[in-house]
Amino acid sequence: MPVTITLYDLCGTDRSLRFSPHCWRVQMALAHKGLDYETVPTAFTEIAAIEDGRSKTVPVLNDNGVIVSESFDIAVYLDDTYPDLPALFGHDGVVAAARLILNWANATIHPILGRMMIKDIHDVLAPADQAYFRQSREKRFGKTLEEAQTGLDANAEALSDALMPARVTLGHHDWLGGGGPLFTDYILFGSLIWLVTVAGRLPLPEDDAVAVWFERCLDLHDGLARKTKRAA
């Protein structure tokens, strides 16, 4: 059967480098459902041209003509559209809990990851994207990328502290989804694989429950994320 699902996925100047946390959440969701899909590498400055400019951000999914943007909405769409395939949520209570994890990760974890690697992200982009990224992010942060990036190790303790809720949860359950991975897992995993693809490593002790869980996530779906390219 021809592949009918297309995922527009952020890329670097090396178009095989895929690092967006939001796109990773969707890639893992598609793999979890066992759906065949192809990714289209998309630079920041190419987003406006995809699917008639339907979204200002990626990921964008085209499922046989149905266009969906926003990573969380895409996961909900996949469960609604393919209810017989493995569930990403299972029931409405999980959707609500997943929204909490999404907002926690985006609001608490991402700013720390930004301080770790915002200039490194710039450096993996193509020249046109670099100019856009520098201008838009320096405006957002009110400082240069060089000032905003204070480093991986300098922020390791802050990241470890911020991950405490996940660490405690993973002391009780193998997965944030309980007995098996759910979209809740892919949300936090997307954040951390972003760091690993750009900066090369997760600055946590090997026996940290989050690091152990992260390794298990890397093995999921035939090692999809373990096989992906890393910039550093």
Ligand SMILES: N[C@@H](CCC(=O)N[C@@H](CS)C(=O)NCC(=O)O)C(=O)O
């Ligand atoms: N809420 C969106 C956020 C997506 C997002 O911010 N994507 C970034 C790439 S990681 C993007 O496309 N940014 C476009 C830009 O900064 O111009 C989602 O979850 O899909």
